[in-house]
Structure formats: C-alpha cells, structure tokens
Amino acid sequence: xxxxALKSNKPSxxxxxxxxxxxxxxxxxAGGLSLTLSYMFSKSVTEQYPDKExxxxxxxxxxxxxxxxxxDGDTNCVACxxxxxxxxxxxxxxxxxxxxxGNRRPKVFNIDxxxxxxxxxxxxxxxxxxxxxxxxxxxxxxxLEALMVDRDTLMEMPxxxxxxxxxxxxxxxxxxxVQVKVVENKPxxxxxxxxxxx
Ligand code: SF4
Ligand code: SF4
Numbered sequence: 001x002x003x004x005a006l007k008s009n010k011p012s013x014x015x016x017x018x019x020x021x022x023x024x025x026x027x028x029x030a031g032g033l034s035l036t037l038s039y040m041f042s043k044s045v046t047e048q049y050p051d052k053e054x055x056x057x058x059x060x061x062x063x064x065x066x067x068x069x070x071x072d073g074d075t076n077c078v079a080c081x082x083x084x085x086x087x088x089x090x091x092x093x094x095x096x097x098x099x100x101x102g103n104r105r106p107k108v109f110n111i112d113x114x115x116x117x118x119x120x121x122x123x124x125x126x127x128x129x130x131x132x133x134x135x136x137x138x139x140x141x142x143x144l145e146a147l148m149v150d151r152d153t154l155m156e157m158p159x160x161x162x163x164x165x166x167x168x169x170x171x172x173x174x175x176x177x178v179q180v181k182v183v184e185n186k187p188x189x190x191x192x193x194x195x196x197x198x
Pocket of ligand 1: 083086087088089090091092111115116117118119120121122123
C-alpha cells in the first residue's frame with residue numbers, strides 16, 4: 001500500500017476532535033443510559049407462551065425434519081443415502097429395501113435430533129425432494145434416546161408453512177401430551193414490529 005493511501009485512511013482533525021470530546025464527556029455512556037431509561041417508559045411486549053400465544057416461524061425456518069409423501073401415502077424417499085453421506089454430523093441412518101412394487105424405499109430412516117445442527121444440507125442434497133426441515137421446534141426430551149426419530153414419525157411431522165413470522169393465538173393442551181396448538185383463523189401480530197429497536 002502506498003504512503004498516500006495510508007495517509008488518506010487517517011481520520012480528519014475534525015473527526016478526531018469530536019472523538020476526544022466524546023471521550024471527555026462520556027457521550028457513549030450517556031447514550032447507553034438514555035436508551036436504558038427510555039425502555040423504562042416504553043410499552044412491554046411479552047409473548048404469552050405457552051398459555052395463550054405461540055410464535056410461528058417464517059416459512060424458511062429450519063426446524064424438525066419431515067419426510068414428504070406421495071398420493072399413496074408412501075414416502076418419496078428412494079433411500080439413495082445422499083442425505084446421510086452429506087450430513088456433517090453423521091446423524092442420519094438409512095437402510096434401503098425394495099417394496100412389492102419394485103421401488104427402492106427406506107426400511108430404516110433414523111435421524112438423531114440430538115446431534116443435528118439444522119444446517120439443511122440433507123434437504124439441499126435430496127434428489128427426490130423427500131426430506132425437508134419444517135416449522136416444528138418444540139421437542140425437548142428427558143433423554144438422548146427420545147431424540148432419535150424414525151421413518152414413520154418423520155412422515156407425520158408438520159409440513160412447511162406458507163406464512164409465518166408472527167405470534168398467533170394458541171391453546172395449551174396437556175391431555176395426551178403437552179402441546180401448544182395455534183387456534184385456526186385467528187389473526188396474529190408481528191412481534192418484531194411491536195418491540196423498540198435502535
Ligand atoms: S440438517 Fe444438517 S446436521 Fe441435520 S440431519 Fe440434515 S445434514 Fe445432518
Ligand atoms: S431423503 Fe432424499 S437424499 Fe435421503 S435417502 Fe431419501 S431420497 Fe436419498
């Protein structure tokens with residue numbers, strides 16, 4: 001780099017003066033404190049999860065995987081194992097077999113959700129659009145074995161949503177298992193628009 005170029009990168013005298021004045025009078029500290037104080041007088045927005053509200057992620061969200069199905073209700077997976085090969089965590093296990101129609105299908109299709117890092121590479125690599133990452137994000141477990149999901153479970157997991165990115169009215173159900181279900185046909189609100197951001 002030439003000397004001229006180095007000189008041109010130096011801050012001007014006016015800018016340096018303004019920095020010195022800022023340091024002398026703690027402008028950054030005053031700015032931080034004024035932001036904190038302003039929050040004391042702004043409206044709080046607390047999402048009422050899980051009792052009354054639930055965040056529905058944007059359609060591009062990468063949550064729990066699902067296996068897509070065809071019109072016969074069978075999986076679209078052709079057990080090529082590309083997803084298992086590309087997975088950086090080695091958390092997909094596929095064992096192929098040939099069904100009665102002569103189609104190659106997965107006899108075993110397991111994903112270890114405890115190891116997955118939700119990179120979406122399996123979805124990108126799949127030549128049959130069979131594996132996708134959906135909107136489901138509530139699946140805590142008490143042990144690692146419970147985070148191992150099989151083919152049938154993957155075929156039943158929620159599909160991608162067309163809309164999202166908002167908070168919707170929801171109901172907490174604890175009858176069979178703990179679930180927070182979005183109430184149909186109730187409008188949501190954009191939480192990001194309601195909070196103050198600087
Ligand atoms: S999202 Fe990434 S880490 Fe998870 S199963 Fe797919 S390829 Fe593996
Ligand atoms: S999900 Fe896709 S990439 Fe993975 S084994 Fe099935 S067809 Fe192949």
